[in-house]
Amino acid sequence: xxxxYKRVLLKLSGEALSGxxxxxxxxxTVGRVCRxxxxxxxxxxxxxxxxxxxxxxxxxSSGQMDRTxxxxxxxxxxxxxxxxxxxxxxxxxxxxRVQTAIAMNEIAEPYIRNRAVRHLEKGRVVVFGxxxxxxxxxxxxxxxxxxxxxxxxxxxxxxxxxxxxxSDPKKNPNAVKYDTLTFMEVLNRDLKVMDSTAASLCxxxxxxxxxxxxxxxxxxxxxxxxxxxxxxxHP
Numbered sequence: 001x002x003x004x005y006k007r008v009l010l011k012l013s014g015e016a017l018s019g020x021x022x023x024x025x026x027x028x029t030v031g032r033v034c035r036x037x038x039x040x041x042x043x044x045x046x047x048x049x050x051x052x053x054x055x056x057x058x059x060x061s062s063g064q065m066d067r068t069x070x071x072x073x074x075x076x077x078x079x080x081x082x083x084x085x086x087x088x089x090x091x092x093x094x095x096x097r098v099q100t101a102i103a104m105n106e107i108a109e110p111y112i113r114n115r116a117v118r119h120l121e122k123g124r125v126v127v128f129g130x131x132x133x134x135x136x137x138x139x140x141x142x143x144x145x146x147x148x149x150x151x152x153x154x155x156x157x158x159x160x161x162x163x164x165x166x167s168d169p170k171k172n173p174n175a176v177k178y179d180t181l182t183f184m185e186v187l188n189r190d191l192k193v194m195d196s197t198a199a200s201l202c203x204x205x206x207x208x209x210x211x212x213x214x215x216x217x218x219x220x221x222x223x224x225x226x227x228x229x230x231x232x233x234h235p
Contacts, residue, residue, distance in 0.1 A: 001040075001042050001043040001221060001224070002225065003040065003044055003224050003225065003226075004224065004225060005045065005153040005154050005223075005224055005226070006044075006045065006046060006153055007018065007045070007046040007048075007120060007150065007151065007152045007153050008040070008046070008047055008048070008150040008152060008153065008155075008156055008186065008224060009043060009048050009049075009050065009143055009146060009147035009150070009154075009155045009156070010037070010047055010048070010049045010050070010155075010156045010158060010220065011050050011051075011052075011139070011140065011143040011155060011156065011157045011158065012033065012049060012050070012051045012052065012054040012085075012158055012214070013051075013052045013054060013158070013159060013160070013186075013214075014051060014053045014054040014056065014077065014078070014081055015052070015054045015055050015160070016029070016033075016057035016158060016160060016164070016214045017029055017030050017033070017051070017055055017081060017084070017085075018089065018173070019029075019205075022055075023055055023215065024055060024056070025055065025081070027082050027084075027088070027127050028114030030084055030085065030088045031088050032217045032222070033085075033088075033214065033215070033217045034085060034088040034089045034090060034092055034094075035037075036077070036217040036218055036219075036220040036221050037049070037089065037094070037096055037125060037220060038089065038092045038093070038094050039095060039221050039223070040220060040221055040224045041123060041125060042083050042143070042219075043067075043224070044186075045186050046119060046121070046123070047069050047084075047120075047122040047126075048116065048126045048127075048128065048138055048147075048150055048152065049125065049126070049128065050127075050128045050142050050143040050146055051078055051081040051082055051085060051127065051128075051139070052078060052139040053074045053076070053077025053078040053079075053080070053081060053139070054077075055077075055081070056077035056080060057073050057076075057077040058074065058207060059078065062145070064130055067135060067136065068069075068135040068136075068144055071135035071136065072130060072135065074131070075101070075102060075114075075128075075129070075130040075131055075133070078130055078131060079098075079100055079104065079107075079108070079129040080127045081129075081131060081214075082098045082100070082108070082127045082128070082129035083098060083107065083108075083200045084127075085127050085203065086098050086127055089130070089233070092156070094124075094125050095122070095123065095124040095125070095145075096124060096125045096126075096127060097109055097116075097119045097125075097126050097127070098126075098127045098129055099112070099115075099116055099126060099127070099128055099129070100128075100129040100130040100133075101109040101128070101129070101130040101131060101132055101133025101134075102130045102133050105229070106172070107127060109127065110196050111130075111133075113150065114148045116150055117150055117151075117215040118127075120150065126128075126150075128142065128146050129130040132145055135184060137197065138194075138195050138197070138198065140194035140197075140198040141158070141195060141197045141198040141201065143155055143157070143194075143198065144194075144197075144198040144201040144202050144207065146200075146207075146209060148205050148207060152207070153208070154207070154208050154209070154210055155207065155208070155209045155212070156209075156210050156212070156220065156223055157175075157193070157204070157209055157211045157212075158212060158213075158214035158220065159211060159213065159214060160213065160215060161211075161212055161213060161232055162177070162189070162212060162213035162215065162229075163177045163179075163212065163213075163230040163231035164177070164178050164181060164186070164191055164193050164211050164230075165176070165177050165178070165191075166189070166229040177223070178231050179231060179232070180194075180231065180232045180233075180234065181231060181232075181233045181234075182203075182210070182233070182234060182235065183199050183202060183203035183233060183234070183235055184203065186199055186201055186233055187200070187203075193209070193211060193233055194209070199233075202233075202235070205234050206235045207235075208232060208233065208234045208235070209233040210229070210230055210231070210232050210233075211230045211231045211233065212229045212230030212231075213229075213230065
């Protein structure tokens, strides 16, 4: 496989790691994702990962809890997922570093941009935990921010649908899939690709996003190779 993209930021939802059980971690699913990531690294691509925490905790559904504290709990959930990915990748023979936006020196490196870039240059996978480290910002926004900081070529948003549709394909059997979209179309049509903060950040800095289905983890390899596997959102 000849990579089309040299450096990729892969955004994984926490729910995608829970498999059919819908919560927690399904290690068979995690392993399949990590095998695809390893194949990309072996082909020469540099892979950084931002992972969500919705398989353990969703701050926005916490009821009357203080939003800041709820979001901090979500950051801890992303760290659990980050460590699980790191362990699975290491078992496959990948070198991995976990960096967190909140200091957890006993279990992960602090996020330092230059160190993250150096890890990538050495062929290591870097997993970013804790989102941006700030409440009120989603892991989508963290993906956009980290991708820009490490100068990634593209963001891969691996979700549970095979692209962006004009309506929810699970509710509307006649939903139409887009092959390409602009960020302004995403914002104006209120398409649920990623939150508006992340979309605006990518648009302003000319960073494209590819949305594809993670139910087939080999799509990660196909996407790195430049195959048409989903919907491209561009400035």
